[in-house]
Amino acid sequence: MNIASLEDESVQARLIQQILSEAGHQCTIYSAGREMLAALSRGNDYDLLLLDWEVPDLSGLDVLRWVRANLGHALPVMMLTSRTLEEELVTGLQAGADDYMIKPIRKGELVARVHALLRRNKPVPAVEAPFACGAYEIDPAAEAIRLGGHKVELAPKEYELALLLFRNPGRLFSRDVLSNSVWNREIPATSRTLDTHLSNIRRKLQLRPEHGVRLNSSYALGYRLELVDADSTPASEQ
Known part of the structure; x- marks a missing residue:
């Protein structure tokens, strides 16, 4: 490039x-x-x-x-x-x-x-192959995210939000970018829609260091899904 x-x-x-x-x-x-x-x-x-x-x-x-x-x-x-x-x-x-x-x-x-x-900037293939992120198996064609071999049940917008984060580990997303990417519109700062969906996927997908990921968030700066080495994570962070 x-x-x-x-x-x-x-x-x-x-x-x-x-x-x-x-x-x-x-x-x-x-x-x-x-x-x-x-x-x-x-x-x-x-x-x-x-x-x-x-x-x-x-x-x-x-x-x-x-x-x-x-x-x-x-x-x-x-x-x-x-x-x-x-x-x-x-x-x-x-x-x-x-x-x-x-x-x-x-x-x-x-x-x-x-x-x-x-x-x-790379176009997403019409049929995207399954890929892994941390302990998670993501299958875009089946619209499925699996942890430990079991599919995690997500609402449609929760899945879209999680897929965006799993496709871009390490990338910082502002609130506006997330809302436009998933809802095709800006969500007012007073709305709890985005925060609720992020909280739901954090809980349902168990986004924790022992599964190789950490969802860092700052209301002002945005959100980033980070890959972490579960083996080297202190017990206090797990």
């Missing part, structure tokens, strides 16, 4: 490029926001953008806003930032970021998040 990274710090830029190259991707580095915008304006075609928040002349956040205003929402964008305040991360997500990663950069996490975002 062809990835563009906005990063002005040379050591970090080389690290990102090396990690992505080793993962089989082509990575073009831009050291300034206006340089990246010029390339995008010329029609340079990328499958994913990685944007450092703080770069010379035009911030990654400004680049993100330009991308969403001019190129739409089809192009996946992940923010790489040293900022950890929740309100700042919310600002990035509200501006249109699909995900974020807090520095320092960790190779395994970067590759996993990049692959999760790239999968989003």
